[in-house]
Amino acid sequence: MICSVSLVYHLIRLIRLGSPKDFSKKRGNLKSAISYSFIGAMNPLKKESAYLHLPTYTAGILYHIGTFVSIIAFFFFIFQFGFANSLQWILICILTASSISGLGIFLKRTTQKKLRSLSNPDDYISNLLVTVFQFFTMIALISEAFAPYYFICAGILLLYLPLGKLKHSLYFFAARYHLGFFYGWRGIWPEKNGGYIE
């Protein structure tokens, strides 16, 4: 409840602040640029942060898939919906891989000097909390006996979420919107080869 209220507060604030008012003459198509920002521009071949760092990128993707699975599973547990047996094992496999990825990202942050120089306690706590949450989701899928530990972990995560960088679960979407707006207004995105070639 606290988490939801806090995130709704951030969302309402973003909406109230609104989009930038740009007085310059628009050159591109905002709709297609914003959708490109969420889809085409996220293509790993388009971003150095992906194609120059494939192992980290892959771990990051797995980690985030695990987070989404855990959130969906959380609502299933709350409303006591069951999972089909085969689906349950698929989810367990995904969460195993994502938990390992989360741990890998955590270890990278602790061992690499470059990343340590960038990190604050919130970075470590957020990373660890989400990893443990995924791990407990996986355990809870295996045995209901672990449910109390799972709910304690979920509670801590949800309480912590609005305090630190986990808020990027909301702001990520706003960031992609603004980037699409910026590049779209000036006709830079979506990238195209048309016009003055040859």
Next chain:
Amino acid sequence: MMELNDKKNTALKILAEPKDSKLVTHLNSCVHCGLCAESCMYYLATKDERFIPARKVELISSLYQRYCTVTGKYFPKLVNARELDEEMTGEMVDQLFGACTLCGRCTKHCSIGVDIAYVVKTGRQMLSTMGMVPATLQSTVNAALTTGNNMAIPVEEFKDTISWMEEELRDEINDPQASIPLNVPDTNILYTLNPREAKFFPLSISAMAKIFYAAKESWTLSTNMYDVTNYAFFSADMHGAATIAGRLYDETLKLNAKRCVLAECGHGSRAFRWEGPNYLQKSYPFDVLTSVELIAEYISSSRIKLDKKLNNELITLHDPCNLVRNGGIINQQRFIIKNTAREFIEMTPHGTDNFCCGGGGGQLAMSEYNERRMKIAEIKADQIRKTGASVVATPCHNCVDQLMQIDNKFKLGVKVKTLAEIVADAIVLEN
């Protein structure tokens, strides 16, 4: 002490009272993944962790955390919330002014989509509010504000240079009627210049005049306001930037030109075309376009005739960040070169992924950071060397200056030219 606190409070107001959701979004989005490091020339060339783009964002977001969030106020260590003190402002000046060209390469490649260049510029704006812009950059802004152009060229000297170039033009095309018009009202085009052209590279003025002559264009220069640059864009002095943009706006209206054409200047074209209307809080009632777009128009509509054989050397192209990655002029310059030169080779990477020349973001004006500027220039030197080209074309006079210094320092043996010069060399004049 009181004055210092006032300045600090004014700077912090930029964070506390955002005018839209953009700043809040980008200050809350960075996850410190560090994957932006390899997209930054400063980090690539020095491996100095202070230069990782996320560290620059962190400087501003740590202030945002400290002064604008509950977590930062009550648990500052948790999120590395910091005070705006002397140590902090020192770091900000060094990293935001001295280690960033505002090229926006990190922004494009950020895993989340944080507009890092925008956040850095916000930090510069805070420093500008506190009067902490590096002295050399500030003096360039002051020159523009007090004299009307960033090189403080007196009007008489400017008129002499134009008159000299007019003579050159007449000699070259053998037409005593050819002219470089000054202050003519009701033309189709008000053309602007980078004051570097008038001061150091006047042949680029006659090159553009030759293109206008060939296209039979109705155009003029203004002696009152011809400076396309806006260094207050780099110092993020919003009042100064608005004053400079306002002068060009007023002059275009005064001369009643249909189009204001911006000379080959990356930041100048960005500052007037894209940022200017927002500095002035109004839309322009006239068209604004870059000379690159105009020349491409002339070629595609056959208003000028060209002979590729007149440019025989292998040409490569440097994409200015403000014109390309941040301005969307991507294909026009390629179209122009392919129509004016026999051989063209791209750099790797190029287009919106191109590396900055190293002179952007006001670096060329800030001699305090010369050593760093030329250190990061190694990347551009390598890019040029690998093409094997003997001519580097670029539609930006700032880039021309930096590329000439790169050529000199790294012994590349290339000629650096503007697009107007390359086009002028290939023009075939009809009788």
